[in-house]
Amino acid sequence: MINEQTNPLDGIFAALSDPKRRALLARLAAQDGLTVGELAGPLPISMPAVTRHLDVLEGAGLVSREKQGRRVLCHLRPAPLRAVRDWLTDYETFWTEGLDRLAALLEAKP
């Protein structure tokens, strides 16, 4: 059940555990191709901090950076989010069945 190799989900979940990194993803989802400066602008964190967060997001495959002349444009990459969605799918049956059991219980005890 446990794979000795590193599972990409380890890095994806770790990257998503920081609210500032989730905020960066949300901004890139709303507006693709922002520069690091544009990303840092409205957030109460420094440019170097944003760069470090982008390093983590890029390491997890959630963000890519593209050089255009002197500007670096950031893009959200959805594949790791699909991996999370796929991982969750196994549990959906579980919680749906849980709700079904609850409904049956409520019907049995009106």
Added chain:
Amino acid sequence: MINEQTNPLDGIFAALSDPKRRALLARLAAQDGLTVGELAGPLPISMPAVTRHLDVLEGAGLVSREKQGRRVLCHLRPAPLRAVRDWLTDYETFWTEGLDRLAALLEAKP
């Protein structure tokens, strides 16, 4: 955009970033109410390590422990997984639109 209070998703994603903790969740999804000993059994980790992982999972609301006499039964709690699913929903539009754009591109260049 960034909430100064701790967002429950921070702890949920951090808890899910460890493959052993995900393995524990998978076992509890397959069989509810296992004891700590039963959970530790097939995994290549010690009982104290399993207990520490369960502490993290319980802290994130993913697992609850119930005392029954001298046994402690573990249960998977799906609410945090639903929170992850809800968080992901905002991005589904993004990646679906991405696929639509790709499809349009492929149609334009047969």
